[in-house]
Amino acid sequence: MNTSLEFLLLLAGCTIVTLLPRVLPFILVRNFTISKPIEKWLSYIPICIFTGLIVESLFTKTTSGLAANWTVLAAAIPTCLIAIITRSLLTTVLVGVFSMALIRSFF
Numbered sequence: 001m002n003t004s005l006e007f008l009l010l011l012a013g014c015t016i017v018t019l020l021p022r023v024l025p026f027i028l029v030r031n032f033t034i035s036k037p038i039e040k041w042l043s044y045i046p047i048c049i050f051t052g053l054i055v056e057s058l059f060t061k062t063t064s065g066l067a068a069n070w071t072v073l074a075a076a077i078p079t080c081l082i083a084i085i086t087r088s089l090l091t092t093v094l095v096g097v098f099s100m101a102l103i104r105s106f107f
Contacts, residue, residue, distance in 0.1 A: 071107055075099035 034042070057072045079096035086092065 071103050072100075074103050 054076060058069055058076065059066045060069050061067075075096060078099050079092060082095040083092040
């Protein structure tokens with residue numbers, strides 16, 4: 001495989017564009033203190049993103065409207081129950097992955 005200068009420049013550019021939004025906020029706010037109301041508001045952002053991803057997977061658009069994706073729903077129910085009971089991110093993720101793998105192996 002030949003590696004050209006254009007490819008290396010493209011790779012470097014993509015690396016910079018990917019790293020900047022992930023690293024720059026941490027560099028900028030490490031010396032700031034965030035007020036309690038802002039900190040509480042920011043704590044809801046991961047929940048909102050997670051909910052958006054789950055809802056997008058649960059429903060699919062068909063010609064007649066929205067339809068539930070039953071395999072995802074079947075995996076989401078035990079995962080949500082485990083999340084509520086244990087409040088452990090690792091356990092929740094493991095149960096979700098295991099549930100989805102188990103369901104996909106049978107359906």
